[in-house]
Amino acid sequence: MFENLEVFRMAGAMAETAARRQAVIAQNIANADTPGYKARDIAPFSETYRSLQGSTPMQATRHGHFAQQAPASVAEFALITSNGNESPNGNSVSLEAEMVKSAEVRHQHETALAIYKSALGILRTSLGRR
Numbered sequence: 001m002f003e004n005l006e007v008f009r010m011a012g013a014m015a016e017t018a019a020r021r022q023a024v025i026a027q028n029i030a031n032a033d034t035p036g037y038k039a040r041d042i043a044p045f046s047e048t049y050r051s052l053q054g055s056t057p058m059q060a061t062r063h064g065h066f067a068q069q070a071p072a073s074v075a076e077f078a079l080i081t082s083n084g085n086e087s088p089n090g091n092s093v094s095l096e097a098e099m100v101k102s103a104e105v106r107h108q109h110e111t112a113l114a115i116y117k118s119a120l121g122i123l124r125t126s127l128g129r130r
Helices: 006-030 045-053 095-126
Strands: 040-042 079-081
Touching: 006 040, 006 045, 006 095
Parallel strands: none
Antiparallel strands: 040 079
16 A cells, blocks of 8 residues: 555655766766767756656556556656867866756755655654654
């Protein structure tokens, strides 16, 4: 009954998006001096999650009610190439912009953990455990 609560799926997807985005940012920073490298990013969580909400399959109320499909996930992340200013060697990585993105991702991850902890506390309280 409680294993598929939407708030936990959303918090998990938000944390996964933050982790993947942080990996892309780290890759951008690592290639800051690579000639011709274009900075990349992934779509923000709000856009990704909104697109998945419309594709969530209906829930069966009892076994055999209808064929269940695999639930939608945030497994596929589209990489976006940034169209920022390029240096003379064709590299578009701005270390300052990447550091700002990194701080945003840290905040997003902390928000996902706070949502998860809050929902877990509410669930425990509703079950009479504290």
